[in-house]
Amino acid sequence: MDHKRKSEENAQAGRKVHVEASWPNKQPDEQLDRYLLESPQEDVTHSDVWRVLRIQSEFVSGFGSLAGLGPAVSVFGSARTEPESIYYKQAYHVGQRLAQAGAITITGGGPGTMEAANKGASEAGGTSVGLGIELPFETGLNSWVNRGINFRYFFVRKTMFVKYSQGFIVLPGGFGTLDELFEALTLVQTQKITGFPIVLVGTEYWGGLVGWLTDVVAKERTISPKDLDLFHLTDDPDEAVDIVLRNMVKDKEKKSASRS
Template structure:
């Protein structure tokens, strides 16, 4: 879904995200104006590709999770349950947890979406994606995740997963998005983070104690999906009550 472009000073294989962030201020009048148009085109492509797809849930998690890992199997079950509930599964389109969720949705005859990203160690979308788009810029991709998702289910993962998790928590905390359920799957994996948020961050009053209610922790794939569905139904009822 993207057009290859040759930018002044861009070396072969260099990621555009990296090129953008490495550019000097003096580049603006020469190159950055054109880069803004490139960024705009990615937004347009993303909006166009996913316009009208219907209610969707994003599943995040590590690209390094193997097929024999229980988390892979849980993500597959989550994708299937989402499809059975009439919800679209959106992932980053890569291997590991993302592949598992896409596979579960695909095999349950659901819509399986992949939002890929240009990375040096990942190539292409996994084979279970039946609607996909590739991005060059992380911030564009994250905007598309939030715009077209009604909730996040966050499986064990690394820096990218944590980035997506805290982006969502910040948007909910600041009410940039409302009625947006966030589920952390895997109490053992997320336990240390939750303890730190509770005993350090909240205790230091860097967040409000009520902010700890912005997410739900579970070890049950069915419960993860049920939490999302329940939140979406509550949000729908609230909109109806307001006549929206």
């Protein structure tokens, strides 16, 4: 047996050590958050009141499972990224570097970029977390997640990403990636979270968006020019990881100083 094959088997054996589901098995089109957001129907008072208890239980499940997780970074990007893509390779490297530095990698647990980051972390011997979401076109957590939770509600899942991460690394992605990116930017801008680095990887991909924010949004004064400093842009995944890790060290030192 060659070394590469043995390493792959060892990695396979270490996967899926802790995976929880927040709901019983259902058909893919039975999305509970969709029911919550639909226009009010008959008997909405009773149904929404009981739905609040389901939402509460999902928060409790997430907090209970992720409490004490340790220093972690969330990595975002497209579920459609192919293994041959440079972005897949970059995400893999990000997960690998985070694991080597003792940081935990958190993704949405899906395929594409998420799978790549989870795989990099897992193969480097790190903790690879997946926070899945109920969608009709995805089939659960990828096989490189070794600690995972499935969620019914997007807003509960998004809370977990922010609460248990010390920063976001964002590779090219679609609406879901943009949603997470702009929510994080809004939370930092409004100081709901502080000391939270956000790094975009891929100048060619993100350049148009950054240019629009600079040349249109900031010039129209719908954001402050200093808001453009809330994120970093790079082509180097190592630089992205270094930015987040440096901030984690500063945050740790700041907390230690405040206790003394």
